[in-house]
Amino acid sequence: MNTTTYSLSERYEVAFNQIHDALKKQVKSRSDKFTSLVHAGRHHRVISTYQDELFQYAKLRNALVHEKTELGYYIAEPHTEVVERIEKIARVLTSPNYALTIATKDIIFFQMEESIEDVINGIRTYNYSQYPVYHDGFCVGLLTAKGIVKWLAERMMGSIVDLSHVKIKDVFQNEKEYPLAFASKSSTIFDVEELFEFYHQKKLDLEAIIITENGRKDEVPLGIVTAWDLIEIDYTAD
Structure with missing residues (x-):
């Protein structure tokens, strides 16, 4: 992703959606809800490591997305450090290491x-x-x-x-x-x-x-x- 093209909020939402898609592929759960997948996948070392952060990211994502008043408009911009952190976690979850x-x-x-x-x-x-x-x-x-x-x-x-x-x-x-x-x-x-x-x-x-x-x-x-x-x-x- 060219990070100079997108706002911090857009980068955050993309990374969040990448994590959500990865969880749906990797975790067996009766619900596809983000927090349910995080909870169900806690036996995975990587998910348990990031579990608390993922719950917090879900709250922030809901605040950013659900409070939109128009397309492409966010009520706030997350900090750069937060965006870079969630993008890192997205990379880990979407491209897990081989067992070897x-x-x-x-x-x-x-x-x-x-x-x-x-x-x-x-x-x-x-x-x-x-x-x-x-x-x-x-x-x-x-x-x-x-x-x-x-x-x-x-x-x-x-x-x-x-x-x-x-x-x-x-x-x-x-x-x-x-x-x-x-x-x-x-x-x-x-x-x-x-x-x-x-x-x-x-x-x-x-x-x-x-x-x-x-x-x-x-x-x-x-x-x-x-x-x-x-x-x-x-x-x-x-």
Whole structure:
């Protein structure tokens, strides 16, 4: 937008409408009313970050628009800082980052027939706590450091455990089944937040979302997103 062409009020209204349209696309709500969408979308990190401001912007927008006495006439002009702020929020909401931007990308994954020693060496080298496991070309779940430690504790004789002949499948069959979802590389942060919320509504704690080319279990993992990745997103910095 050429900001020298439009008044502050016009810029404000355009940005507000862009936010409203983005909320209608991203948030599931029985009402398309702006404030209802903001309230319904509070499980989204970005919306919850801006929630108080969005409610205030709705009040200002109503005052500017509903009190018009003629076309193109506004009763007041919002401050430049306010307009620039709502335009920033509009840019964030209309062009959300891809989920891969917050995902752990150097994914280490294993096949069922590999040695458990390979995983332990992976933990030592990469310090990851969970590793996707594949069998016959499909991801079948996560093997976690916690699960390995539990398996070792149950089989330890004195202070020695012989792992030379132990395969991942031997440990994995006793691993807790962690809810795992998949998403395509075109998925946005909004999309993965919706997946976490979907599982939450089913009273399941989604362990992670694996990003692949097309969101299929038989594709190479490109990244992995956990709930912690979403929590750590910082939308407050300008």
